[in-house]
Amino acid sequence: MTRDDKRRAAVWTKVRAICATLEGVVERASHGNPAFRAGKRQSPFVVLDVYRGASCLWVKVDPGRRAALLADSRFFPSPYDPRQQALCCTLDGANVSQFKSLIYSSYSAVK
Numbered sequence: 001m002t003r004d005d006k007r008r009a010a011v012w013t014k015v016r017a018i019c020a021t022l023e024g025v026v027e028r029a030s031h032g033n034p035a036f037r038a039g040k041r042q043s044p045f046v047v048l049d050v051y052r053g054a055s056c057l058w059v060k061v062d063p064g065r066r067a068a069l070l071a072d073s074r075f076f077p078s079p080y081d082p083r084q085q086a087l088c089c090t091l092d093g094a095n096v097s098q099f100k101s102l103i104y105s106s107y108s109a110v111k
Contacts, residue, residue: 007091008055012048014096015057018103019046025107038110045106049088051079056088057099059106085109 001009012034019025019036026037035047047058058078061069069075069087078086089102 004055008048011055011057011091011099015046015048015099015103018096018100019107022104022107024111038107041110043110045110046103051088052076055091057091057102058086058088059102060086060109061102062105062109065105 015036016027019027022038024038026042027034028037028042029035030037030044030047033047033049035044037044039045044058045060049056049058063084066084066087069089070077074090074092075087076090077084078088086106089098
């Protein structure tokens with residue numbers, strides 16, 4: 001297991017604990033990646049993925065918060081998001097409290 005694999009597993013364990021507190025959430029893959037889904041359409045609201053060769057969390061974001069998040073070098077636009085409703089956050093340097101806020105906000109967007 002590589003260092004990145006270990007980091008991904010540790011982050012996903014923390015994400016899983018956060019999502020376990022949310023109502024109506026199911027864990028099911030999205031395009032082969034671990035994901036949590038919610039809402040009537042069971043839309044993904046957090047996905048563990050790899051973009052640009054780096055592990056990241058994909059989350060839906062509030063349009064009013066998008067520009068501020070993009071000013072942080074850990075965030076970048078999701079390449080598969082033509083409506084600009086999501087961002088990716090690299091796992092390097094991110095903390096659990098930041099993930100928690102992002103996950104709650106993303107959950108609210110699909111609920």
